[in-house]
Amino acid sequence: xxxxxxxxxxxxxxxxxxxxxxxxxxxxxxxxxxxxxxxxxxxxxxxxxxxxxxxxxxxxxxxxxxxxxxxxxxxxxxxxxxxxxxxxxxxxxxxxxxxxxxxxxxxxxxxx
Amino acid sequence: xxxxxxxxxxxxxxxxxxxxxxxxxxxxxxxxxxxxxxxxxxxxxxxxxxxxxxxxxxxxxxxxxxxxxxxxxxxxxxxxxxxxxxxxxxxxxxxxxxxxxxxxxxxxxxxxx
Numbered sequence: 001x002x003x004x005x006x007x008x009x010x011x012x013x014x015x016x017x018x019x020x021x022x023x024x025x026x027x028x029x030x031x032x033x034x035x036x037x038x039x040x041x042x043x044x045x046x047x048x049x050x051x052x053x054x055x056x057x058x059x060x061x062x063x064x065x066x067x068x069x070x071x072x073x074x075x076x077x078x079x080x081x082x083x084x085x086x087x088x089x090x091x092x093x094x095x096x097x098x099x100x101x102x103x104x105x106x107x108x109x110x111x112x
Numbered sequence: 113x114x115x116x117x118x119x120x121x122x123x124x125x126x127x128x129x130x131x132x133x134x135x136x137x138x139x140x141x142x143x144x145x146x147x148x149x150x151x152x153x154x155x156x157x158x159x160x161x162x163x164x165x166x167x168x169x170x171x172x173x174x175x176x177x178x179x180x181x182x183x184x185x186x187x188x189x190x191x192x193x194x195x196x197x198x199x200x201x202x203x204x205x206x207x208x209x210x211x212x213x214x215x216x217x218x219x220x221x222x223x224x225x
Contacts, residue, residue: 031211032211032212034211034212034213036214041218041219042218042219043116043203043205043216043217043218043219044155044203044214044216045216046213046214046215049211049213051211089155091214093211093212096210096211097162097167097210098160098168099145099157099160099167099168099212100145100157100212100214101157102147102154102155102156102157103154104153104154104155105154105155
């Protein structure tokens with residue numbers, strides 16, 4: 001069956017450290033992989049997109065990697081801050097013209 | 113632009129009643145999605161419209177659920193009759209390009225008692 005698994009439901013780290021979140025998928029061949037941020041009581045907000053032929057993408061303190069052999073994406077937040085505390089969702093798009101399928105998310109808590 | 117607008121924000125209804133959720137996508141966006149989010153199942157795709165036409169409705173749980181998009185600026189998700197297990201947060205999202213960059217509304221929290 002098709003699955004998208006995010007490594008853990010919750011991740012607690014100290015301010016200034018690097019947070020690393022994992023997204024593994026089974027029985028998908030996504031052309032695109034995305035990461036979204038969701039704050040309590042709000043809808044998800046797009047952060048980064050990476051294509052199947054790209055290994056790594058960066059945006060400010062964020063970095064995403066995509067390994068189609070391992071069927072895994074890693075999402076890094078460097079120099080983390082309490083304001084980074086939120087739930088982060090991984091989403092796959094199989095190909096153009098198909099919808100996004102989401103993982104359940106990992107809740108990140110950054111303590112000062 | 114005000115973003116994706118959903119109404120109502122909260123809905124409490126009794127089992128067996130009809131519920132209609134509404135969505136106004138961002139102007140110019142040609143794709144619209146309805147998702148349902150629960151703690152147990154996460155964010156599940158219910159239906160995907162492109163240019164007002166349903167493309168993928170495989171996520172619609174059963175015949176009690178129906179969705180329409182009569183024009184590019186409005187969509188509805190209807191549940192009739194509603195059941196307690198339908199309690200969830202329902203999100204509408206829109207996009208204007210491929211690959212999709214989805215813009216989500218604030219969601220409708222539905223409680224069926």
